[in-house]
Amino acid sequence: MDAFESFTITTQTEPRVDIFGLKSGDASSSQKPPLLLLHGFPQTHHIWHRVAPQLTEAYTVILIDLRGYGQSSKPDGVASYAKSAMARDCAAVMTQLGYHDDETPFFVCAHDRGARVAHKLCVDYHTRVRAAILLDICPTLAMYEATSFEFARAYFHWFLLIQPAPLPETMLLANPRKVAEAFMGGRPGGAGLRIFAPECWERYVAGLGDEATVHAMCDDYRAAATVDLDEARADIKEGRLIKCPLKVLWGQHGVIEKCFDAVKEWKQVSSKDVAVEGHSVDSGHYIPEQVPDVVVSEIKQFFAV
Template sequence: MFEGFTSHTVPVGNGVEIAAVAGGSGPPLLLLHGYPETRACWRKIAPRLAERFTVVAADLRGYGASSKPPGGGDHAAYSKRAMAADQVTLMRALGFERFCLVGHDRGGRVAHRLALDHPDAVERLTVLDICPTATMYAATNQAFATAYYHWFFLIQPPDFPERMIANNTNYYLRHTIASWCRTEGAFDEAILRHYVEAFFDPAAIHAACEDYRAGATIDFVHDTESDAEGHKLTMPVLALWGGRGVVGKSFDVLGTWREKSASSVTGHSIDCGHFLPEEAPDDTLRSLLTFL
């Protein structure tokens, strides 16, 4: 999927290793995937981005080929702060102190925290198909809870959701992707098999649940502290979302990000569902190149 890219496995501390591929030349660009996927979500656009950037596509902690440590009682191992620190360490190990950053879904939430905690490291930030986590939880109503049922399912105490998903991982993964996708043919059998196989590890299922549990607990604490201290995004921000998905229909995407930013925020919808890089790679690529 990443022909011409080199594979890296980088220790980032506390026994955790982050797996990534890197390729191309030019300014550094870090790509972070979402749930329930791996760095493979960038397969359609990373090679073309590599014509102008040094592209690093990483597996988040708990996903793909990266380490999957236990979450701990307070879920701190999967706080977006910890997951963001992983990626800063990865980029420094590859020789990049400052870089552009693109995050989709959970990767967008890690990117948001990374940009808050390490503003000097991020030149430009792009978030795909998300609004800030606390904003989305605060606006929960029946429509949102129905569309985002997994937010409330995955945060249940261990090991209830883990056991339910492990009971039929193949069906769960395929159903989840199909229910969020609005573009026929965006996922072929090979990539679906890859995502299912990456999720079959019980440690991967637990890690994904811990990612969401952290989002409802320790991440909320960190976000509240950042808001109270007046921390804002200091770099230009691009927000893109699927025009046929849930986020743009439920939230003022640009308005919510402008509340979090002290810099310029631009963006627009793209004609697809949740998976922008896979459903609408050409439009997503054009938007990224214009902004970056």
């Protein structure tokens, strides 16, 4: 992505973490609305390599590696991967890039784990998020509470990766490439490994072979099954809901289509006066890499300015 410049931003809250990212820029960037893109597991900002370059004429595009992933810091402890902490990273990045109050709100499009971070970002920083698109998820609490055999079979990793260290870490690190090939290439409707660009694929495999990254990934899932559920219940009880326009897209060949009513679930965690819409797309789980043109079209339509 030649039109992007890299940055590393250190958050100001303890423990401080370094967040690596890319930002598009030209002479007219200050007039373009900011758009934050967040990746999922076990990936990095590279998932957007077919999407982001198509958006730079209309938006100032920011991509980051979530804490625990890619070139960003990998702090210790399950609590470090609460989605509230990861959302705070996103807010800090946008602040330091100049989008620091409700006078300069930004758009968010996020996939998988990144979309869970985006959910908390919409709740905790609701005046700063202009609108959001979430890809191939339902709320974490709703998914865990509705666990069925079909869901558990398809999302077995949700239950494997939350096991105490070092069990899941040992299993992933034993043969990272085979794990990536079997897990990412074997998901329903995903068209196998051919949807991944070779250079991006190698980044994902490298992450699964790095001990610190794998431990952070597992802690991300451990947080999802503990502190994130507690925070989600508290948010619902205390009326802290999504307050920005929301669109959800999911792969019609995946578990969201089979097991959940996605729009209904997202309406449950959004304010009554907020527009929530969504539909399936002809894809498996890895929507930004399998159908990037669809993602670009949806962003331009929903985030029209």
